[in-house]
Amino acid sequence: MRLAVLGAGAVGPGAAALAVSRGHEAAIWSPRGGGTHGIGSSLSVQGVLSGTARVSVAVDVARALDRASAVLVSVPPHALGPLLRRIAPMLAEGVPVLLAPSHSLAPLLLDRLLARRGLRVPVAALAVPPVVAERLAGDEVRILALPEAVEIATVPAASSEALARLCSDLFGMAFVHLSDALGAALAAHEPVLQSALILGNVTRIEAGEAWDQHRQMTPAICRLAERLDAERLALAEAYGHAVPSLAAGLHRMANVPVGPLPVMARALAALRPAPGLRGLDATQLAQSVTYGLALWLRLAAARGVPMPLTGAAMAVLEAMWGASLSADDLLEGLDFSRLRQLLRDGHPRD
Template sequence: MRLAVLGAGAIGPATAALAVSRGHAAVLWSPSGAGTRGLDGILHAEGVLEGTFPVTVAATLEQAFAGADAALLTVPAYAFPVVLPRIAAAIPKDLPLLIAPAASLAPLAVARLRGPGAPVGAMATTPLTGRRLAPDRVRVAAIRAEAEMGALPGPAAPQMAALAEALFGNRWPTVPDALAAAFINANPIAHAALALGNVTRIEKQESWGQYGLMTPAVCRLMEALGAERDALAARFGHSPPSVAENLHRTNGVPHGPLHEMTAAIERGRGSVAGPTSMETRYVTEDVPYGLAFYLAVAAAIGQPMPVTEGTVTVLETLWGRGLRENPLLDGLDLARLPDLLSRG
């Protein structure tokens, strides 16, 4: 197949290389153009995926979509309000789109902007993890064995899971809808607790290891936030993996008390640097499109989330700004979510 990869940070180019390694063709588009600058048709990969892979660069969305059999969008959630309208205006109606990760009902936002068309895949997370080493070089840290797939409309999930498996080789167990997929990513929970517990280190730009500082106190907050998310998900009939299960899946450490699992990750992986800027995505992205998203959905159905509400309020106070604005939800009747998600 020919895959249009929309987003050229670290994950987009790495995923393009993965698709090419499996016999597909990939074209890479950067919303700003900066991500493809210096990439001259060849992408070098190292880590768990090694080799040299041909990748076409598209200057426009129209070029990216020309002849494509599928598209993958992988940009930070805070870019969605600007990028989604551009994609919805240009994407062919019959072209299936995968969004990784599908935070904050991004598939529903695309469908509302685009109108009726091909299904939108709601990936709970990205097919792999990695980082950009140079304009033409990526390091792939891990290729996920499996991750959940929802879709809009909900019944299209098996179709989108089969498409993703053909492109990337992972398994994609299906979940009922895009909301279930949005609940699965535990980053907003872990990152908010970590930022709150280490705000002075972030503000003073200290060097610190994040897993080693997921102390028992920070982990208690993570567990409380996770419990409230799980209770909200249950109101819609969903059961996302626990925070502990997410840590187990991503890092392979045995199950146990959360702070013991994070300590084991620190021992196994070494020190993984925590953020050193108040502009960290741990707060500026994961609160508006994670925790505050949960609060918006909860408010629509009368579900109390006092720990989540308090955490967002304290983070807003510490960061000196509002952290609840989410244009993806503007004009959306959240009380009608089950019907909207099922029917598209």
């Protein structure tokens, strides 16, 4: 297969290298232009994978999409909406789009944009990326870990099993298909852990100190994370989803034994550094708060599910940052009264 990778931070090149290692082709495009600087005709790969991965660099998005068998989109959440609006007129009938990771209910936004064209394109929401990676310099990428399994859901929902098989072919690990894309939004554990860590380390963040997230998963932070996670799991159950707990998610991402969170934190800290936020930049909170906690609270209100601690965490973060953190552009145009039908069938085509 030929994989078009849109996004050239760490996950995009890492996923491209993984797909190439499995016999596929990959073309990488950077929405900002500079992300592919230093990449010629190959990536130098270190870590879990090692060697050279031959890739092509696309000078524009149209060339990246040309002849693609599948499209992988991996950009920060605040950049995802603008990118989906940009590529929607250029996508081809039937060529699946993989959002890795998916943020909020972005698959429904892309489906709505495609419905305007009468186009049917299966859109996959991956709860977590297929690689944990970091960009080193230029053409160098280090694959830090490969999750043992990734939750996947699609719009329309009937495409889930086929796209799970496609992703397994591309990336190798198991893809666990969920009944709908809401499950993928609720399966992401990162907002829980990040919110707890940010609340407990805000003075370090504001002072611009260097700090390691795993080393700061103290027993108190872990207790807070577990209570926030309990509310997430209850919300998922209310919507008919059984999603992995925070501990299970950390195990899948880093292959550390499941156990008490502080014990898992020590194992994670021994594996690799995990630098924390530096500076009160609201865009850095987007993935965890705007497209995580805020979405969950909106879903909870619709079903009457109590999430008092999540609501309190959201209010405290907004107070400390001095800004609203709930403006989710990925929900634009979404009719929540038709959410179940849209998740199952997508938007109607003429």
